Amino acid sequence: MTRSRLFDYKTLVGTASILCFLGLWEILVRANVYRFGLLPSPLQSLQAGLDVVTQPSFLRDVSYSTYRVLLAWFMASLVAVPLGLFIGWNRKIQLLLFPALEVLRPIPPIAWIPASILFFPAVEPSVVFICFIGAFFPILLNAKTGVEQIDDRYFHASRCLGAAPWHIFWDVVLPGALPSVVVGLALGMGVAWMGVVAAEMIAGEFGLGYMIWYAYALTRYPVIVVGMVVIAALGFGSSALIRIASSHLLRWRTAGM
C-alpha cells in the first residue's frame, strides 16, 4: 500500500512540475520577456503539431529519417559487434585494428558530412553514412569493454571443461559481453538519431532534420518544436525498444532478484 502511494506522489509532482515548466515557457513567450517573444510557445507548437501530423509530407519525413537511422544502425551493428568482440578478446587483433579506429573515433560524425557528400554523390547514402559513423563507435567500444570485463575464470573454466576456441566465443565471449553490447546498441541508436538530424539539416532532402530546417527558413517556428519533440520521441522509443527486446536474452541477470 505504501508503494502505490509513493508512486502516485512522484508522478503527481513530476507531472505538476512539467506542467509548470510548460506554463512558464508559455508566459515568457506571451509576455515577450527579453527575447522569448521570438520563440514558439507550447500552445502554438501544439497547434502546429496537430496541423503537421495530418499532412502527408510529415509521414514522408518521418519514414525517411526512420529508414535512414534503422539502416545505418543495422549495418553498424553488423560490423561493429563482431569487430568489437574480437578486438576485446584477442590482444593481437586489438593491437592491429584498434589504433586505426581510435584515430578515427574523435572525429565527430558531423565533421564527416562534407567528406560524405563528396564520397557519395547521392543524398541517401551520404546521410546513412553519417548515421553509420555515429552508431559505429559506441557499439564497437561497448562490445570491446564488454569482453574485457568478463572475469578470467570463465575462460579458464571453459578451457578446463574441454572447450575449443570457437566454443569459447559462443559460450563465454558473446554471452558475457552481451549486457554491454546491448548498452552500446541503445547508445548507438541515440547517436544515429543525432547524426540523421545533422545530416538532414545540412545536406538532406526530406527527413525530420530537413523539416526542422525548412520550417526555420520559412519562419514557421512552431513546427521546429514539433520536429524536436517527434525526434526525441522516436529516439527514446527506439532505444527503449532495444532494451526491451534484449531483456529476454539477458534474463539471467535479473534471476533471483
Place this chain on the structure above:
Amino acid sequence: MSFSKRVAAANSQGELHVEHAGKIYDPEGANVIAVSDCTFKVPAGGICVVVGPSGCGKTTLLNTIAGFDSLTSGTVRLDGEVIAGANSALQPGPDRIVVFQQGALFPWKTVLDNVTYGPVRQKKMSRKEAEARGLALMDKVGLTGIGKKFPSDISSGMQRRVEIIRALINDPKILLLDEPFRALDALTKSVMHEYLLELYDLSHKTIFFITHDLEEAIFLGDMVVVMTTRPGFVKKLINVDLPRPRNYKMLTSPRFLELKREAVEGVHEEALKAFAAGERELA
C-alpha cells in the same frame, strides 16, 4: 577401507608428482619468488590438501597443475607425464578440472546446461545422455529439481555443489579445488564437506584441495601439505591416518586434535610472518 586398499581399488589414475617446482614472477622487473622448490607426491585416488597463509603460493601451485600458469623450474607429472615444467606450453584440459574460489558457473547458462557443458562440448556423449547423467549426479547431492534455474537463482552452497558435479561428470584424472568453500558460512561448509566426501567415496578421484582452514584440511585430506609464507616451499607433510568414511564426530576425536596440533604449530609461525610482511595473494 584403509587408505592403501582404497588406492589399490582405484584405477590408479591421477597420481600427481610435484618435483622441485618453482615459480618466479616478474611484475615490473622485480623478482618475486612465489614458489620455491616444492616437492611432494599424491598417490592416485588420494586427497591432498595444501594449507598456508595468504601469499604462500598455493594458488600458484594449483594454477600450474591446472595449466593456467607455468613453472620457472621443476616439473609436475600426472601419471608419469609431464604436464607442467619450465617453458612448457599452457594446456588446461578436462583431465584436471578446477573448481574456483568465487565460483565459475556460467551465469548465462542454466544449472543443467552448466553441468552438461563438458561432455557436450567434448562430444563425449549426446546431450540426452549427458543430461541424464547430470540429473543423476545432481540427485546424489540433493540438487533435484533445479536444472532449469540460473546460478543466481540458487544459494551459494548449491552453486558449489553444481560446480563440483560439473567437474566430476567429465571423469577427470584429478579434481582441483581452489578454496571452494571459503565464502560459505561454517554450517554450510560442514555440510559441503560431507557432500564432497560422499562424491569422493563414489568416484575415488584424486583431489588436490587448497585452503587456509586447518580443520577442513585435516578432515578432508589423506595428506596435508603445510607451505611457508613467500617464498613458498613445503614446510611439513602431515599424514592423516583417520579412517574413512569420515564423519563429523571425528572432529573432536583425540587423534584429530593431535593432528591439528601438529598442523597449527606449522602454520601459525608462517601466518605471523605473512601478517608482518603484509602479504597479498599474487594469483
Place this chain on the structure above:
Amino acid sequence: MPRLSNHMRSLTSNLLLQAASLLLLVLVWHLLIYLPALKRLPGPASVAKAAIDLDLLPFLYQALLSVYRVTAGFVIAAIIGIPLGIIIGIWQPIRAILFPIIEILRPIPPIAWIPLSVLFFVGIESQIIFLTFYGAFFPIVYNTIAGVSGIDIRLIRAARSLGANEWDIFRRIVLPGTMPHIFTGLSVAVGITWLMVVAAEMIASRGGLGYVTWEAYTTQNYPMIFVGMASIGVLGALSSIFLRSINKRIMPWRRRV
C-alpha cells in the same frame, strides 16, 4: 638480464603491431581512391601536402576559435551542472520537481536546438556557445545525479558513527564518491561539445574548424576537408586526454582507468 629483454621484446612487438595498424589505415585510404565511385576522394598524399602547405597562423586562429567555444560552453555547463546535479541527487523534493523536466528534455538531440538558439540569442558567438553548453550540460548533470545516488550508504553510516557532521559527510564522502561519475559525465560531455561546435560552425559560417571544413567543401578544396577533419579529431582527442590527466591528479586512489 634475460628476463628484462623478454619484457622489452613483447613491448616492441606490441608497438610494431600498433604502428602497423596506422600504416594499414593509410594504405587502405590510399587504395580507396582507385575505386571508380570514389575518384573524387583525395588520397593521403594530397592531404598531407595540403597540411604542410597550410597558412599556419590563420588556421591556428580558426582552431583556437573552436577551442574557445568548446571550452566556454563546457566550463559553463560544468559550473552550473555539477552543483545542480549534486543538489538534485541529495534533496528528494528538488529531485522530484526537476528530474522529470530533465528526463523530458534529454532525448532531444542537441543539434535540433540550433534553429531555436539562432532565434533567441543575438550574437552568433552566444548562439554557438549556448549550443556547446547545452551539449555538455545533460551528460554532466545526469552522471552527477547518478553518482550522488550511488554512494554506498554504509560509508555514510560509518562516518556518522565516527561523529561526522553533515558538512563533513558531504565534503569527505559524497563529493569524492561522486567524482568518478562526474568525471564520466565530463568525458561524455567533451565529445558532445565538439560535435555541437562543428555542427554550429558549419551552419553559422562564422569561423572555427567546422567552418573551415565546410568552406573547403564549397570551394572544392577537397584535401583541406580532411585537414579540417583531422584537426578536429586531434583537438577532440587532446581534450579527452587532458581531462583524463586531471582525473588522475584528483582521484589517485582509482587504479583502473
